[in-house]
Amino acid sequence: MIRFVLLSAWIGLLVVASHWMGQEAYRWFPVQASNAAPLVDDLFSLETAIGTFVFLGVLSVLLWVLLFNRAEKYDQEDGPPMEGNTRLEIVWTVIPLVIVMAIAVVSIRVNRELGVLGPMEHVHGGELIEAMDHGPGASAAGSGSLQVDVIARQWSWEFRYPGAQVSATELHLPLDVPVTFKLTSPDVLHGFYVPAFRLKQDVVPGRAIDFSLTPTRSGRYRLRDSQFSGAWFAANQADVVVESPEAFGSWLEAASHQPLQPGLSVAADEAERLARQPAGGIRWATVPPAPPPLVNVPGSNSLPHDA
Known part of the structure; x- marks a missing residue:
């Protein structure tokens, strides 16, 4: 139960950080001067937020493994094999699929609204x-x-x-x-x-x-x-x-x-x-x-x- 609460709290922090980064992305652009600019900026903000969440999530797993799952000193053995975890395979297949499809749906909608x-x-x-x-x-x-x-x-x-x-x-x-x-x-x-x-x-x-x-x-x-x-x-x-x-x-x-x-x-x-x-100067x-x-x-x- 404690692990579940801690994991939920950490995911919540990642969501907050990703949302903040997505809002900060608006400041990276010049002023909005056309009807297309808000649509493009919203799409970029969404992609920035998703990318931030994925980056911080992967970085969190790497840091957790480095801090709490390190091999003992002088341990040269291979780790235990991990095979046949169908649930894990489904999770790491479905999550990228959902992310890519969400970005694709929003991108298609923006492209149709632009109609340039x-x-x-x-x-x-x-x-x-x-x-x-x-x-x-x-x-x-x-x-x-x-x-x-x-x-x-x-x-x-x-x-x-x-x-x-x-x-x-x-x-x-x-x-x-x-x-x-x-x-x-x-x-x-x-x-x-x-x-x-x-x-x-x-x-x-x-x-x-x-x-x-x-x-x-x-x-x-x-x-x-x-x-x-x-x-x-x-x-x-x-x-x-x-x-x-x-x-x-x-x-x-x-x-x-x-x-x-x-x-x-x-x-x-x-x-x-x-x-x-x-004559004799630099030429190309x-x-x-x-x-x-x-x-x-x-x-x-x-x-x-x-x-």
């Missing part, structure tokens, strides 16, 4: 990008929503708002308005990743991928290329500005009257600087960066951002 991926179109070369330039387009992907065409290159981002005929190297989004991104790449694999949004989508050459979310917090965030795409992929970043629908409308209107000019491209600037260095073989895209709004890459 839309249709994927096959494109060849610059086919779709040419259509973006000359096609009629529409600013809305559906009722009360916005469509933004995203082009990932080596190494710059370009964002086009088809209905307004506006392009930029800084992404502006209206608060609490569903947005569908049409992701394309004319060269290699890239990754569209905004940590504050908690979602990442590969940008695959030869595909036009629809990717949807809703920004839920005003601020300035950072878009990063999450896939290794060459020498300057770490510099392939852009600011994401989430603002009120009124401020977004004003920005879009002002941008439509701006002339085209070279957009931001840290890689192109760095490549040009290296090319001006005297790399793909030349694509020219900076011509946009209405270059934006800035030096302003502070939330995440």
Whole structure:
């Protein structure tokens, strides 16, 4: 009876510690800035709590064996064989099965609630990008929503708002308005990743991928290329500005009257600087960066951002 009480008390302590660690996991992330962020954070918190319970449980057994089941000094004999314990075999089979199935059920539910991926179109070369330039387009992907065409290159981002005929190297989004991104790449694999949004989508050459979310917090965030795409992929970043629908409308209107000019491209600037260095300096073989895209709004890459 005493052993049962002590074991129950220890399991209770493990549950409390695991719950605390699961709550602490929320603090490891940047701010939540999209409708997907709470769902992803809840799933990660659950997995952290379960992992903590399993880790502490296994560690407890190891410490118990080391402290109370040690062999006598100079004892070189093998321990007694342990065979045919059907109850134990059932327990260590059922517990991992239940844990894995619980995580799978929650993950499937989160994935269905997110529903971020839309249709994927096959494109060849610059086919779709040419259509973006000359096609009629529409600013809305559906009722009360916005469509933004995203082009990932080596190494710059370009964002086009088809209905307004506006392009930029800084992404502006209206608060609490569903947005569908049409992701394309004319060269290699890239990754569209905004940590504050908690979602990442590969940008695959030869595909036009629809990717949807809703920004839920005003601020300035950072878009990063999450896939290794060459020498300057770490510099392939852009600011994401989430603002009120009124401020977004004003920005879009002002941008439509701006002339085209070279957009931001840290890689192109760095490549040009290296090319001006005297012969004999440090050189490495790399793909030349694509020219900076011509946009209405270059934006800035030096302003502070939330995440």
